[in-house]
Amino acid sequence: MPKLNKIFLNEQKNILFEEKNKIENRLAGFAKESKIHEGEWTSNMPDFDKGTSLEEEADEVEEFGMRLALEQSMEGQLKAIDLALDKIKKGTYGVCDKCGKEIPQGRLKVYPQASFCQKCQ
Ligand SMILES: [Zn+2]
Numbered sequence: 410m411p412k413l414n415k416i417f418l419n420e421q422k423n424i425l426f427e428e429k430n431k432i433e434n435r436l437a438g439f440a441k442e443s444k445i446h447e448g449e450w451t452s453n454m455p456d457f458d459k460g461t462s463l464e465e466e467a468d469e470v471e472e473f474g475m476r477l478a479l480e481q482s483m484e485g486q487l488k489a490i491d492l493a494l495d496k497i498k499k500g501t502y503g504v505c506d507k508c509g510k511e512i513p514q515g516r517l518k519v520y521p522q523a524s525f526c527q528k529c530q
Contacts, residue, residue, distance in 0.1 A: 413503045417514060422497050424521045429490045432483050439476050448491065450484055452476045489522040496524075505529050 436442070436450050443449040453476075455469035496502040503512050507529035516523055523530075 413514070418497055418502060421502070421517060421521045422494065425490050425494050425497075428521070429487060429494075432487055432490075436480065436483050436487075440480050448484070448487055450480050452480045486522070489524070492524065493522040 433442075440450040440452045443451065452473060455466075455473050457466055457469070461469075493502060496504075503514070503517055504510070505512055505526040506524045508526060510526055512523055512526045516527060
């Protein structure tokens, strides 16, 4: 069992929740969360008006591609955050997933969703 104290764990929990909110808010700006699968997002499709020129459509499609990449990266971050929150609940937070050693608090402060120690990263 890691020797992390409750105060530290609570702080980490707050940071993780804050981060989660931030990412979800950003995602909500251009994507919709699935109503069936929590944590799964779909980028809004570009909608083409009749007055849209081909050039504008090309821009939209390019932007859509970037949004998809961003959405995937943010989804990955959300999953890591959920995993960390789950570990806090189960009392396994702060332990390296690979070697089972404690992840230093300093590292957890910088990167609260870390699941590996520096060596195993
Ligand atoms: Zn490790």
